[in-house]
Amino acid sequence: MRNTKGQYASPEDKQISGEMEELLGRYLSSLQQQKERTKESTIDTRRREVRYWLAFCESNDIDPLAATTEDVKGYIQVNTHLADTTIGSYYRSVQSFYSIVENDAADDRLELANGHPCPDKRTIDLKQDYDIFENKAEYKLQHDLSAGDIEGVRDGAGEILALKPEQVERLFDSVPGKTRPTKERNEIAVRLNWYTGCRSVELSRLRIENIDWDECSINVRSAKLNVKEHSGQIRRDVYFPEEFRFQLKRWCTRVRHSFSSAAEPNSGRILVTTHKNEMPGPQINNVVKQAARNAGVQRPLRPPNPTPDDEVKEWFVTTHRIRRSAISHWVNDCESLDLHQVRRIAGHARIQQTMAYVEDDDAQIARDYQKAMQ
Structure with a gap:
């Protein structure tokens, strides 16, 4: 739950309720139907990171299907301690969740009460609003790498x-x-x-x-x-x-x-x-x-x-x-x-x-x- 100042809180763990698990399953099923050529690695990423979003919603008493732009901004805010590329990936998974739900015409459960909360940069721009470089692996900082990672990295x-x-x-x-x-x-x-x-x-x-x-x-x-x-x-x-x-x-x-x-x-x-x-x-x-x-x-x-x-x-x-x-x-x-x-x-x-x-x-x-x- 949010604190007394109304600030968003990070969930203590990434576990979600059975109801949220069902919603996650409906999203993934719709994702695979709408985008048949989606790579397995992408599906795995979406499964993991949308679960993070749903855990955040649950811990802050937010209905994911009625989330607002401010809710998504709160999610970004509690994750600003993470690497830019990680935050960018989390945000793209949130965008994917709402894009898939918004475009689903078959599942009656997948209805958005307030529309897509973050469809484009006009609502949330990670770079301009948060100084986060959302889609650049090039900006992976050297000090974020482990010794083993560094040993294998060369310019080529x-x-x-x-x-x-x-x-x-x-x-x-x-x-x-x-x-x-x-x-x-x-x-x-x-x-x-x-x-x-x-x-x-x-x-x-x-x-x-x-x-x-x-x-x-x-x-x-x-x-x-x-x-x-x-x-x-x-x-x-x-x-x-x-x-x-x-x-x-x-x-x-x-x-x-x-x-x-x-x-x-x-x-x-x-x-x-x-x-x-x-x-x-x-x-x-x-x-x-x-x-x-x-x-x-x-x-x-x-x-x-x-x-x-x-x-x-x-x-x-x-x-x-x-x-x-x-x-x-x-x-x-x-x-x-x-x-x-x-x-x-x-x-x-x-x-x-x-x-x-x-x-x-x-x-x-x-x-x-x-x-x-x-």
Whole structure:
């Protein structure tokens, strides 16, 4: 039952009454009739997670067939201690329950007294309302993984590990550097890594004369594509936010050439060292890794729990991780960017490479399709 302030409570366990079990069975039967091609794994997930919802309803004296949007929001609220992907899955199971019940024309018991409480983002938007990234396995945080999980994860694996935007932004204020110009150069490097999604060697290649200050873009040569096979894609434009323009321009026109004895004013590589006209990719990577340590988000991936004598062979936060995080953000969070645009910015030769950053959500596809066809 809710407390004296009317706040929702989590059930002490996930057990439900016989009446709720019957309702769960009717829902699952209708789900399988309405969506015959539903995978067994999906049915198992819905069975488990709809039971959680029904247990919540029962513990808070809510009739599931008369639940309101506020009831669903209460359910989200009591689960905010869980991982984003878990909350997203729980919420999609609630949406599935009501979509199936709403569309059932055969079972007289499956009638909604108040209609669908959460049909789309106009009623509940996990990202906007709760800062929850509901359908991105890419945002599975490294510190949520067990040592055994970490040992099996590599960049080529199906699970893409990525930082959330707010985690990356913590790096900006945590860059290393003994002098103010060095810290400024390092912050520019980390910001360009995140804003452009460039690989470390591409960051090293970025040149002042290739900046379009009006468009906030930089033309760069790809570090991966073969000029004979991809002549039209060997160079691409990457972009940075308008609010970063002043900081970048100040570095390029006022600070950079006084910082480096090897740099020419208004031309050459954007990122330089005190004695060289180019900051090499490995050095940029070291700056990113140290910034992550300073920000408290750096951890070893391999070995997962090193002893004082162990050499860390792979760190979680690197320039490549920032690149993957940027692409994940563009694909999953930025509705104004479509996949083909992200592919071009990322410098992928094939759309399939960009698709690897998308978390499939069949229920969301169905809802978005219906909305598009209205």
